[in-house]
Amino acid sequence: MFRIFIIEDDAKISSMLKAHVEKYGYEAAVLEDFDRVVERFESFQPHLVLLDVNLPKFDGFYWCRQIRHVSTCPVLFISARDSEMDQVMALENGADDYITKPFAYEVVMAKIRSSLRRAYGSYSGRQEERKVEEPGGLTLYPERFILSSAGASVELTQKESMLIEALMNRAGRVVSRNRLLDLLWEDHHFVDDNTLNVYMTRLRKKLKELDMEERIETVRGAGYVLRTMGEETP
Structure with missing residues (x-):
C-alpha cells in the first residue's frame, strides 16, 4: 500500500486530503508537529508527499530541500500562491509538480496516481531506493x-x-x-x-x-x- 504524507497547516484542507487519499486505498498521515518534519518523514517513510508552501517557521521550499537530502520520492506542492516564480522555485527546490488552490480533490488524486506510476510503476525506469x-x-x-x-x-x-x-x-x-x-x-x-x-x-x-x-x-x-x-x- 502506498503511503502519502500530508504537510499542510490548514486543518480543514489536510483532513479533506487525508479522507480522499484513504478513500482511494492509500495510507495517509498528516504532519502535526512542524518542528519535526524530516524526523516524522523518516518515521513514516512515505512514497509521496503533498506539501504546502506557507508553513510555520520554514516554508515548503525549505522542507522540500531537506526531504531531498534523504529521499527521491515524488513531492507535489499544493499552494494558494499561484505566481510563475513560486512554481519555478518549487521545481528548482526538488518538487515534481505544483497544484494551486483552490483545487479539485479529484485533480489532486489524478496527479498523485500519475506521480506514483512514474516513480514506482513497471515503466518507471527505477526501483524504489534501497535503504x-x-x-x-x-x-x-x-x-x-x-x-x-x-x-x-x-x-x-x-x-x-x-x-x-x-x-x-x-x-x-x-x-x-x-x-x-x-x-x-x-x-x-x-x-x-x-x-x-x-x-x-x-x-x-x-x-x-x-x-x-x-x-x-x-x-x-x-x-x-x-x-x-x-x-x-x-
Whole structure:
C-alpha cells in the first residue's frame, strides 16, 4: 500500500486530503508537529508527499530541500500562491509538480496516481531506493552515500558508506578487521594496516555530526562494533 504524507497547516484542507487519499486505498498521515518534519518523514517513510508552501517557521521550499537530502520520492506542492516564480522555485527546490488552490480533490488524486506510476510503476525506469536501517535510529541510503538520523543527515564517501553498512547489518555484534578489509579492498594484504583506522576515524567524525560518535566501539584484537542504543559498553 502506498503511503502519502500530508504537510499542510490548514486543518480543514489536510483532513479533506487525508479522507480522499484513504478513500482511494492509500495510507495517509498528516504532519502535526512542524518542528519535526524530516524526523516524522523518516518515521513514516512515505512514497509521496503533498506539501504546502506557507508553513510555520520554514516554508515548503525549505522542507522540500531537506526531504531531498534523504529521499527521491515524488513531492507535489499544493499552494494558494499561484505566481510563475513560486512554481519555478518549487521545481528548482526538488518538487515534481505544483497544484494551486483552490483545487479539485479529484485533480489532486489524478496527479498523485500519475506521480506514483512514474516513480514506482513497471515503466518507471527505477526501483524504489534501497535503504539500510538499524534499531538505534540510523538510516543509510547506500546509492547516494547519505547517512541520516532524527532529521539530520551527512554525506559519506563510498568507502565510509560501505563501512557503516557492514556495521549496521551486524549492529551489536563485532565485525572483524579482516572482514572489513576484505569488503573495502580486493587484496587487503597490500593495504597499510593503519588505513582502516583512518577511514574509521573519518566515519566517527561524520557520526559526531549526528550526535552518535560513541556508537562505534573498537574491540581490541577483534574489530569494531556498532553499539545499539541503550546497550552498555562492557
